[in-house]
Amino acid sequence: MKLKKWLSVTAIGLLTAGVLAACGAGEGTSNGGASSDDKDKKVLVMGTSADYPPFEYIDTAKGDSEAIGFDVDLAKAIGKKLGYDVQVKDMEFGGLIPALQSNKVDLVLAGMTPTEKRKKNVDFSDVYYEAKNMIVSKKDAPIKNAEELKGKTVGVQTSSIQADEAKEIAKEVDGVNVTTRDRIPELIQEMKSNRIDAAIIEDTVAKGYVNKDKSLQMSDTGRPDSSKGSAIAFPKDSKLTNDFNRELKKMKENGELDKLIVKWFDDQK
Missing domain, CATH: 3.40.190.10 (Periplasmic binding protein-like II)
Structure with a gap:
């Protein structure tokens, strides 16, 4: 009985030490985004x-x-x-x-x-950083401002400020259909495949895509509140x-x- 009791106590002690060691191993690091106010976090x-x-x-x-x-x-x-x-x-x-x-x-x-x-x-x-929203479209079917989105389908990134602007445009311009995608490259591909007519993208990002793909062009929305900051x-x-x-x-x-x-x-x- 004494031997069994000693073994049990020893096992519990080893288990406790192992748990404490495991907890201590994560100190000073971010475990997937723990509290950012941890003073020891590096x-x-x-x-x-x-x-x-x-x-x-x-x-x-x-x-x-x-x-x-x-x-x-x-x-x-x-x-x-x-x-x-x-x-x-x-x-x-x-x-x-x-x-x-x-x-x-x-x-x-x-x-x-x-x-x-x-x-x-x-x-x-x-x-x-200050930026401005732009309309990106194909050169062979250019859309030069928000008014020309009438009857068109415009793509925006999900949960983005551009999605909010597209909704405002849809209130002001008849027949605008707004669709969302999770990633910007998806919007570009949808446009090139003729599934959407245009995309609203931040100017600096839009310039990058237009510079790399000569089939694309971009235009100002023509709306006074299209400037945004990051x-x-x-x-x-x-x-x-x-x-x-x-x-x-x-x-x-x-x-x-x-x-x-x-x-x-x-x-x-």
């Missing part, structure tokens, strides 16, 4: 939708498997200044805010506009918002942000 998980060059994309032509781009460089630059390593997690755009809310990621950089609707669910940094999204009440804002301000003042803009956007203009 890794931040950045959520993005890597289909939005030059903001974020995967250069499959070069055989790359990791996301690169302006947003990725910006996040890593600020993270380094704050003492964090930034890891990038690619997902569909519509899942980014839910991922923040469920602590699967610590921040989101995805060319995201800080709308009032989004601000109800997450906090945003200051705007780091900001970094964080979980509600995260201390990272102020930390990132502080470093973002410094980068704007010392020219670091301008250098990143030139690096990623200069060949798009």
Whole structure:
């Protein structure tokens, strides 16, 4: 009986030690996006939708498997200044805010506009880049402004600010049919396959596609409120918002942000 009791106590002790060791092994790292306010944490998980060059994309032509781009460089630059390593997690755009809310990621950089609707669910940094929405269409069937979308089907990315603008256009212009896709390349392919007539895409991203594909062209929507800004999204009440804002301000003042803009956007203009 004594031997059995000693073995049981020893087994329990070993099991407890194993559990504690397993728990301790994860300290100082982000386990898929745990609380971003952990003082010991040295890794931040950045959520993005890597289909939005030059903001974020995967250069499959070069055989790359990791996301690169302006947003990725910006996040890593600020993270380094704050003492964090930034890891990038690619997902569909519509899942980014839910991922923040469920602590699967610590921040989101995805060319995201800080709308009032989004601000109800997450906090945003200051705007780091200004952009404008454009209509992309085929050169052999050009659409030059929002009015020419009458009776047409226009594609937008799911849960994007462009989707909101398309809905507003549909209220103002008769017969506009709005359809959504999860990824920008899907919109381009749908257009080239004549399943949609046009797509509304942010200007810098649109320029990248038009420059690479001479069958495409882009035009201004002609609407006064089509200019949008991009900001970094964080979980509600995260201390990272102020930390990132502080470093973002410094980068704007010392020219670091301008250098990143030139690096990623200069060949798009």
